[in-house]
Amino acid sequence: MASPAPTFKAFNIALIQLGGVTDNKTDNLKHAHEMILKAAAGEGGSKPNVIVLPECFNSPYGHVHFPNYAETIAYMPNEQYDMAKSQSDSVKMLSKAAQEAGAWIIGGSIPETDDGKVYNTCTVYSPKGDLIAIHRKLHLFDIDIPGKIKFKESETLTGGNSLNFFDTDFARIGLGICYDIRFPEMAMIAARKGCHALIYPGAFNMTTGPLHWELLQRARAVDNQIYFATCSPARDMSASYHAWGHSMIVDPMGIILGEATEEEAITHAHIDPMAWHEARKGIPVTVQRRFDVYPDVSVE
Numbered sequence: 398m399a400s401p402a403p404t405f406k407a408f409n410i411a412l413i414q415l416g417g418v419t420d421n422k423t424d425n426l427k428h429a430h431e432m433i434l435k436a437a438a439g440e441g442g443s444k445p446n447v448i449v450l451p452e453c454f455n456s457p458y459g460h461v462h463f464p465n466y467a468e469t470i471a472y473m474p475n476e477q478y479d480m481a482k483s484q485s486d487s488v489k490m491l492s493k494a495a496q497e498a499g500a501w502i503i504g505g506s507i508p509e510t511d512d513g514k515v516y517n518t519c520t521v522y523s524p525k526g527d528l529i530a531i532h533r534k535l536h537l538f539d540i541d542i543p544g545k546i547k548f549k550e551s552e553t554l555t556g557g558n559s560l561n562f563f564d565t566d567f568a569r570i571g572l573g574i575c576y577d578i579r580f581p582e583m584a585m586i587a588a589r590k591g592c593h594a595l596i597y598p599g600a601f602n603m604t605t606g607p608l609h610w611e612l613l614q615r616a617r618a619v620d621n622q623i624y625f626a627t628c629s630p631a632r633d634m635s636a637s638y639h640a641w642g643h644s645m646i647v648d649p650m651g652i653i654l655g656e657a658t659e660e661e662a663i664t665h666a667h668i669d670p671m672a673w674h675e676a677r678k679g680i681p682v683t684v685q686r687r688f689d690v691y692p693d694v695s696v697e
């Protein structure tokens with residue numbers, strides 16, 4: 398059983414659609430750090446409580462790159478993470494940036510190595526800089542649409558094996574990464590465990606992006622009457638993978654509160670608990686489910 402969720406209070410979010418990711422990790426971390434501080438200063442919006450980075454923000458996106466860029470994080474759930482002993486440059490940068498920003502950071506994702514395996518991992522930091530949660534992408538992006546796109550993360554990556562959320566003093570936030578959005582059970586379980594918002598760093602492509610990126614987010618938001626946000630890299634036509642961009646935040650009625658184009662941008666939005674309460678009061682599906690006919694997939 399999940400512990401009771403915190404009371405949902407208003408908060409501000411900033412999605413950093415990061416551009417200029419190169420094959421130089423040091424440069425990528427420096428640029429991400431600068432952009433976090435820009436977002437934290439409220440550039441283009443309000444000062445955020447939560448700052449989000451894209452999937453694979455410290456390395457080019459591609460299965461051949463993941464093992465070369467992978468870092469050891471050594472996070473143990475339910476144990477205090479010792480930042481002084483961290484071997485991960487990305488984790489150390491994000492921890493420092495969270496303290497400087499005075500905000501929660503959902504650190505997109507980075508390739509992580511553990512026990513000879515490589516994962517696509519999202520790390521989360523409190524405003525004090527503590528690493529308080531991770532999510533390893535559960536569903537690997539293995540697709541083959543002839544003539545359009547073929548991608549096989551499982552060539553080098555292993556899928557995670559847990560569903561993950563974390564509590565702040567204003568909301569319970571669930572985590573996923575990109576392709577995870579296609580598996581509605583994951584979002585459904587998170588929502589029924591009390592998540593008010595789901596945040597998925599992601600990098601859809603030029604074939605499925607125009608068709609499914611917005612559709613899936615709005616569907617997950619409306620199905621579960623929650624806020625749903627994604628954060629993509631900016632599109633770089635000189636890279637081997639062309640990200641769709643369009644980082645987005647959707648409210649529980651499916652209304653898009655903010656959306657980037659394909660360029661580098663910081664998208665701000667205000668998350669209002671009233672919209673969450675009103676959606677659930679007006680369309681009371683959360684109390685109309687027929688668990689006498691079909692099972693509640695969120696029950697452990």
Ligand SMILES: NC(=O)CCC(=O)C(=O)O
Nearest residue numbers: 538575576600601602605
């Ligand atoms: N990085 C990803 O998981 C991409 C997922 C994607 O593009 C899709 O269509 O799904």
